[in-house]
Amino acid sequence: MREEDLEIAIKVVIVGNGAVGKSSMIQRYCKGTFTKEYKKTIGVDFLERQIECEGEDVRLMLWDTAGQEEFDAITKAYYRGAQACVLAFSTTDRDSFEAIQSWKKKVEDECGEIPTVLVQNKIDLMDQNVIEPEEVDLLARMLGCRLLLTSVKEDVNVNAVFRHLASRCLAELRREEEEYTMSSNGHHPLTISAFGPMMNSNKSNYSNGTIVLKSGKIKNKKKKNLFMNNCRLL
Numbered sequence: 143m144r145e146e147d148l149e150i151a152i153k154v155v156i157v158g159n160g161a162v163g164k165s166s167m168i169q170r171y172c173k174g175t176f177t178k179e180y181k182k183t184i185g186v187d188f189l190e191r192q193i194e195c196e197g198e199d200v201r202l203m204l205w206d207t208a209g210q211e212e213f214d215a216i217t218k219a220y221y222r223g224a225q226a227c228v229l230a231f232s233t234t235d236r237d238s239f240e241a242i243q244s245w246k247k248k249v250e251d252e253c254g255e256i257p258t259v260l261v262q263n264k265i266d267l268m269d270q271n272v273i274e275p276e277e278v279d280l281l282a283r284m285l286g287c288r289l290l291l292t293s294v295k296e297d298v299n300v301n302a303v304f305r306h307l308a309s310r311c312l313a314e315l316r317r318e319e320e321e322y323t324m325s326s327n328g329h330h331p332l333t334i335s336a337f338g339p340m341m342n343s344n345k346s347n348y349s350n351g352t353i354v355l356k357s358g359k360i361k362n363k364k365k366k367n368l369f370m371n372n373c374r375l376l
């Protein structure tokens with residue numbers, strides 16, 4: 143795929159308590175692998191995957207954040223500019239379920255209301271379940287989020303999480319595009335893509351950021367290019 147084809151990039155943050163399976167979910171989705179070992183995320187990590195969704199090429203940029211509160215100050219900065227969010231908790235960890243509202247608030251404080259999925263992970267461990275299904279349904283309704291039950295280990299529903307978010311974001315972009323087309327004078331504003339520094343337990347150093355700026359006139363009104371009209375910090 144050529145770089146110029148990658149018109150749509152969506153930044154997704156995955157949040158939730160430690161050990162609920164956030165890193166595993168991203169690894170599963172982007173690399174197709176699963177490991178039993180638990181290596182806690184230090185600060186923030188990042189992986190991406192390109193998918194086709196509703197006829198569009200979409201680049202999903204998945205930001206894996208540390209679940210431990212001690213990293214809150216670092217991770218918060220990375221929520222900025224996110225267009226979608228995964229709120230994850232574990233079937234076997236009641237605290238992680240009870241922390242969901244506070245995770246939602248942390249993301250909302252930085253990003254406002256963005257498409258969000260509530261994910262109950264580790265459903266392969268239902269025999270050790272500590273949360274009633276009714277409680278989970280109630281929480282999803284209260285938050286106004288789609289609920290998905292996943293097992294990263296058994297690869298159940300992981301794709302559905304990100305496909306749902308991509309689809310919601312596309313709908314949002316199309317709506318914005320319609321609004322823009324109605325009010326535009328033919329110029330489109332800057333598209334800004336900024337990759338911040340990353341750090342995880344394997345890499346103790348920060349990597350350099352990349353900033354891409356695009357500006358100019360809309361040459362044609364092909365559907366694909368329409369998504370470049372948005373000005374966003376990724």
Ligand SMILES: Nc1nc2c(ncn2[C@@H]2O[C@H](COP(=O)(O)OP(=O)(O)OP(=O)(O)O)[C@@H](O)[C@H]2O)c(=O)[nH]1
Nearest residue numbers: 160161162163164165166178183209264293294295
């Ligand atoms: N049985 C089971 N184990 C899982 C599943 N998903 C993840 N795990 C295990 O849960 C542990 C924690 O997974 P991680 O992905 O590291 O958790 P995390 O949420 O990224 O944790 P932090 O980096 O501390 O925030 C690991 O030992 C994984 O192998 C699952 O669906 N089922």
